[in-house]
Each structure stands twice: as C-alpha cells, then as structure tokens.
Amino acid sequence: MTETTTELLDIRDLAVSYQTDAGPLPAVRGVHLVVRAGEIVGVAGESGCGKSTLASTVLRLQPKDAVVDGEVLVNGADVQKMGWGDLRTLRWAGASIVFQGALHSLNPVHRVEQQIAEPIHLHEPDLADDTVLARVHELMEQVGLPPGRSRVYPHQLSGGQRQRVMIAMALACRPQLVIADEPTTALDVMVQAQILDLLSGLVRETGVGMLVISHDLSVLADVCDRVAVMYAGRVVEVGPADELFTGPLHPYAAALSAAFPLVGDPAARYAPSGLAGDPPDPRQLPPGCSFAPRCPRAVDRCSEAEPPLVSHGVDDRGRLAACFRVGEP
Ligand SMILES: Nc1ncnc2c1ncn2[C@@H]1O[C@H](COP(=O)(O)OP(=O)(O)OP(=O)(O)O)[C@@H](O)[C@H]1O
Numbered sequence: 001m002t003e004t005t006t007e008l009l010d011i012r013d014l015a016v017s018y019q020t021d022a023g024p025l026p027a028v029r030g031v032h033l034v035v036r037a038g039e040i041v042g043v044a045g046e047s048g049c050g051k052s053t054l055a056s057t058v059l060r061l062q063p064k065d066a067v068v069d070g071e072v073l074v075n076g077a078d079v080q081k082m083g084w085g086d087l088r089t090l091r092w093a094g095a096s097i098v099f100q101g102a103l104h105s106l107n108p109v110h111r112v113e114q115q116i117a118e119p120i121h122l123h124e125p126d127l128a129d130d131t132v133l134a135r136v137h138e139l140m141e142q143v144g145l146p147p148g149r150s151r152v153y154p155h156q157l158s159g160g161q162r163q164r165v166m167i168a169m170a171l172a173c174r175p176q177l178v179i180a181d182e183p184t185t186a187l188d189v190m191v192q193a194q195i196l197d198l199l200s201g202l203v204r205e206t207g208v209g210m211l212v213i214s215h216d217l218s219v220l221a222d223v224c225d226r227v228a229v230m231y232a233g234r235v236v237e238v239g240p241a242d243e244l245f246t247g248p249l250h251p252y253a254a255a256l257s258a259a260f261p262l263v264g265d266p267a268a269r270y271a272p273s274g275l276a277g278d279p280p281d282p283r284q285l286p287p288g289c290s291f292a293p294r295c296p297r298a299v300d301r302c303s304e305a306e307p308p309l310v311s312h313g314v315d316d317r318g319r320l321a322a323c324f325r326v327g328e329p
Helices: 051-058 084-094 112-123 129-142 159-171 189-206 217-223 241-246 251-257
Strands: 007-020 023-036 040-044 067-074 095-098 177-181 209-214 226-231 234-240
Touching: 007 051, 007 209, 023 040, 023 051, 023 067, 023 209, 023 226, 023 234, 040 051, 040 189, 040 217, 051 067, 051 095, 051 177, 051 209, 084 095, 084 112, 095 159, 112 129, 112 159, 129 159, 159 177, 159 189, 177 189, 189 209, 189 217, 209 217, 217 226, 217 241, 217 251, 226 241, 226 251, 234 241, 234 251, 241 251
Parallel strands: 040 209, 040 226, 095 177, 177 209
Antiparallel strands: 007 023, 007 067, 226 234
C-alpha cells in the first residue's frame, strides 16, 4: 500500500463486454467503486446485472474473450495490465476470492488441511511443513472450525463448515483484499448469519478490505459499510448500507430492499416486490434509463437519456443515485 492512499481497490470507469454470437454483450458499464482498508463494500443486484463479472476482473479472472476497458487498481497497481509474475503474487497474497458454492469449489479427494495449505505452499514454498500446518490450524480457529477436523474430507463437513474452509483458504496468504462472491447463497438463514458475522469480525480484527457480492440486499445491509446497487451493468445507487436499505433513492434499489428470497429455495432468484418483468438483455438495452420499462416512477424523459450517477444532496456520506426523479414527488 502506498502512504498516500488506503484505497485497496479502486475501480475506475470499468466496462466489460463479452463477445457472443448475437454480438457484443456489455456486462459491466462505466463502474466506479472503491474499497478501503477495514471496510466492507457490498454489490447487490439481480442475476445477470454484472456482479460476478465485476468481481472476476479484480483478479483478472474474467473469461479470455471478455473485453475490458477502464482501470482496476489493487494497491495502486493496474491488475488488467500487470505482468504474469505480479499477477501470480497478487492472487491469494494480495487479494483473494471466496467463490459461491463451496461444495463444488473444494476438491473432494483432498483433506481440508491440504486444501487450506495449498495457497501457502504456492506462495511461500520455503516454509517448513510443520510451520504451514500450524498456520492452517490457526486459520481454522480463526474461521471457527475445530482444528481437530483438519484431516476430514469436504463431504464430512456441513455446508456452513465448507464455506468456512473456503474463507480460511482465502485468508491463508494474508491478503489485504478479500472478495466474497455470494458467500452465503445456498446456506440456511442461521448459517448465513454466522458466516456474515465471521466475515465482518475478520475485517474488524485484521483490517483487510472486503468486497461482498450478493443478490440479497438485506444480507449486505447487515455487514457492509457501503453498498452499490447494480442494474444492467451499471451502478444505479451507492451509499452507506444502513441508509440505502432504509431509505433508497433509486426505484430499483427500493424494489431490491423490499425483496425477499423465494421461500424454500435460498439459491433461487430473489423476487423483487412490486416489479413486473425481467432485466433487459444487455445486447438490447432500452434507450435512456435501462430500468425505465420496469420502473413505477418512469416518465417520458427517463427513456430519452441515461441518468448520470450523481449526488442528490441527501447527505455528505457519498450517496449517489442515477435517477432523474430523486427528490420529485
Ligand atoms: N462468459 C460469458 N460469455 C458471455 N456472456 C456472459 C459470460 N458471463 C456472463 N455473461 C453475461 O454477462 C451478463 C452479466 O453476468 P454476470 O454473471 O456478471 O451477472 P451476475 O449479476 O453475477 O449474475 P449471477 O448472479 O447470475 O451470476 C449476463 O447477461 C450474462 O449472461
């Protein structure tokens, strides 16, 4: 980290598009986002709004055919431009990702301790085996897993425990930035709360910065300092989590804050209350505001120009929204 900034992650005017048979698909459009040390920033939005694409660019894990414009700076270094050596150091040791679906991300034939040790061996190959093992046990304790369970296989653990293993792996090389992509999807509500508690506790204890992605705004409201709401590849509102949840400015953020996961299927697409229709196909965005066709507050001008993401003078805590109608009756 440089002395002049505590911005671990600084995403500047990021645009990502995929090449598809039906033409270019703009998945992320003009996103700015900052995560500072000791801060948890959330990204919320319906399936397909570009959250995972955004997360993948932070470690340059986007598909090869994706075209990336703009800058993704981690500790001041542009991830999209760095050489392979720097990129290898960045992954795990500078920044790491906790992916969704721990069951599928863990190797079924390797013991838990082996998997947590893997990134340590990769980045610190000279460490003695017993030093690595001691670190593994320390990490397990840190994420609330009894070290006595270190020799089990993933199938012997519950869903919540497997997610804790993933978090231990993400912390193994002591990165400054952790990205959690849907870390609680497919876990039951009680376990979700425990995992979120764990993540926020780790940020407070260790001072890392964290970017948490979720389709469920209520999950983010509990743990995040700030939240960005995405729609059709753009950030449509960003601000302090508590304010955004209790007093959203953008009609889409309002629908999202009133949304609930479908009962009995926590992994299902959430149901945005009061909203008809689906998000647009990114290859055929409507003119003006992409949300206008579904927006209960839309007027003619919303279909004429895309509203910029600007401060609406609601407060001075970095609250921005991309809607012409904020403040209007
Ligand atoms: N490899 C790819 N090739 C082409 N299009 C893609 C690819 N990956 C994602 N997309 C498209 O990009 C858009 C954004 O997808 P992305 O996965 O980033 O959204 P998301 O908000 O994370 O959704 P989900 O929660 O369902 O993963 C979607 O329209 C998706 O269909």
